[in-house]
Amino acid sequence: MSESQTNLLQGTLDLLILKALALGELHGLGISRRIEQITRGTFQVKPGSLFPALHRMEEAGWLNSKWGESENNRRAKYYALTKTGKKQLGAEQQQWERIALAITTALQTT
């Protein structure tokens, strides 16, 4: 992951994790792969960023976690959105769209 990606990630990691979990619960590696997939490989979240983010968001009440069986019968910790988490996703998404729109507009201004 290049330097520029890291910087981008710090602002958007929460949003991406929330988005990745919007479709259903996932374990850590699953979240990482889902983000890779939905961003078409632009973002690869490493455990060093993922784990602190997950724990922080769980403590903030956006995520739930429980231990379960993975697809190949291994124990894994699954994360899911809580009600607050869904609200948070909506809020962050709106915010992001506003910023993105503003920046796009700004860049297109000649």
Next chain:
Amino acid sequence: MNRTAAFFRNLFRKDRVEHELNDEVHAYLEAVTAEKIAAGLSPPEARRQALIEFGGAEQVKEEVRAVRAGALLEQLVQDLRFGLRMLRKNPGFTVVAVLTIALGIGANSAIFSIFDDVMLRPLKLPDSARLVDIYQTIHGNVSRNVRGGFNLLSYPEYLQYRDQSRVFESLAAYMPEIGGVLADGHDEIQGQLTTCNYFETLEVKPQLGRGFLPEECSIGKDAQVVVISDSLWRNRYKADPAILGKMIRLNRTELTIIGVAPAEFHGSSIVSASFWAPITMAPQLAKMAGWKGADYLNDENFSWVAIIGRLKNGISLPQARADLNVIAARIDQHTAGRSTDISAESATLFGRPDMRKVALSVGAVVLIAVGLILMIACANIANLMLARAAERSREIAVRLTMGASRGRIVRQLLTESLLIAFFGGVLGLIVSAWSEPALTKLVLARIPDHVVFYNVSSLPDLRVIAYALALTAITGIAFGLLPALQATRPDLDSNLKQEGTLWARSNTRGRMRGALLGTQVALCMVLLIAAGLLLRGLYHAQSVDPGFEMEHVATVNFLLEREGYTLQRAATFNHDLAERLRALGGVEAVVEAANAPLANSNEFSAFKVAGQTESRQMEMNYVGPGFFSMLNIPLVRGRDFSAAEVSGDARVVILTESTARRLVPGQDPLGKQLKNWRGDAFEIIGVAKDAQIADIGKASDLYLFFPAWPKRQLDVKSLLVRTSGPAINLVASIKAAATTLDPQMKIDVSPLHENITQWVAPARICVALASILGLLGLLLASIGIYGTSAYAVARRVREIGIRMALGAQAGDVKALILRQGMRPVVIGAFIGIALCAAVSRLFTLLLFGISPLDVVSFVSVASFLLGVAALASYIPARRAVRVDPMLALRHE
């Protein structure tokens, strides 16, 4: 789960949380591995790749720990635990550092708590937040009589505020201090004259009897009643339970005791009161010299009462001020050109704005002085910390390389210094609680006896504790931050190798140590020179020739006016007393004087030379014939008063040499005339040599002597007695002779030179404080210098060994070490000298004529300090050259 729940879970179920984190990390790793195997890698290779991709399980866990709720608290606990362990490992360092801080903080909070007691603490009375001190400052060309301070009010003014103000529950006035001579004439006690709502306003309930009734304060009714203090009741009346209704005779007025104040109540001003009488008794009780004609209760322009009020519930100070200002403006309208500023502040023992200003500035200077001590202490410990940081640089470098952030390490080092500061601070509060009574005693011992001050309570209140805590925090950061930042400077490489290259001279750490040392020396220099100057001034004041002789002269002092004497009785008394004293063995001469030399009582009036237009305020004294010869003041021109001139109301005057020079420069003053404001002319018959009659340390400026005419007999406050032997031997017999004349009169007899004591009291307090502080500073600074020098030598054992092996002489090496050690000291010394020269003008008043740039003080103190510093760095240097070169080379 919310953050609070998480916080408690993390705090109390740490094991489970950690366990789960561990499981999660491993599950992730295994999932990645499984993914790789599925992609076709061999299991060992898949595991390896997974580990690479994961990037350090411990780091990941550490990152999670750092964002968890309560992470800061957890780190703090870790830091504290680690800090305590480090302090325990270095008991020597810890003890020295803690004691140093304790001394610094102790001295500071002791001084602050005295300051707090007098200046800041509200009166210890019920609901004292609502009590307000009210004073006024009058601007404009208004002539007023003043007794006790320009900020006081007149009684009619008080009545207007009382009747018109709507913000006070009650408003009381009082005369802050009045001397009361008890019946037998031997004791004088201090008291207050108060309005009859005084005790209700302050919500003070007498422990026996009652306070005043409203009708006891109606003018013209002479309610001869008094409330006495608990200590007067206990000491004088042995706590007589049947005290009420007994009579007490104060200033020759019979008063009935109607109450005893509670034990903890000493009145509302700094001088502790022993009695309270209705303010309407002022004409009888306050017959003081100079105010015989004063109309206490009706004169609008006679300032003599202070006001204290209790605000109604819910009224703020600004509201009160607004209300009072409206009334003040109304009063101003009566007098053209008058404008009044009202000050209304929370009531303290020391409310009067003029006195408060002086006390605040004195307090600030003293607080700064003790602040300097704390700074020296901080610099000392910072130096120790720097040395220790050098020893620990490897440990710190290892931690930095292992990935600890610089902030984290700085935080941990700061925790250590704050721990030291905390222990020092707690110990310091104990030191202060112990030393405050000692300090108070030290100050009180230097104040003349007749000024009775409060016993300052020694229990530190919240304000003092907060002050000490704030100092502690500042201290801890002050001495910890610099070394911590220094120690974590990111040059890992050199630190991991050998600490300090062989020939290292002045690396930054060395420079910083030098700067700290220089600061210490500079601060110490300021304190010591200040002490030296004050000491010289004091010595000067006590040894300088004041221009008159004090040996073999006693003064007999009395206040006839207060004793209720008439002019006729006063003349008889003065005459009879003089006759009796002359009859005593060992008495050579007796002379009357309105004001004895240096008695600190002055009288001024305006005079002009006949024929000139300018009239000037001049100080006056009334003396009998023989005054000048008794005090050995030569008359440079003309002659002394004759007995006939004194008894015959002759209009003659003697002036001092410098007065003559200023009034009629270049002319012979004899035969010229001085006119007073009424136009009466007085012929100049003599010129006396200048003497420091009114002020010590400087010859009095315009000063006139008039005969002690018969009409001035009530103003005579002293008889000067010339004795053949030491004056002190005759004190008892003089007193006995005076007492037989009027057994009820209060008469003080003392050798004349004791008059100097009251002048030098403030200087003596300052000398005592400055010397203690200066020596404390010197002790701290010498420890610092010694420590730095010893450390430098220890670090350079190898270098010294090589030098010696190559043939350097012991003297050369010693000189080298000394030179390097002394360089910051000398620089600091010069800065200190410059600083002190810049500020020493502040206490010119306490130097009694010594220049604030007095060369003797500056040179001798500076050499003394430099000598001590040289010694402190010489001892380690001497040890250095005893090093055996072979041993030194094998040292590392």
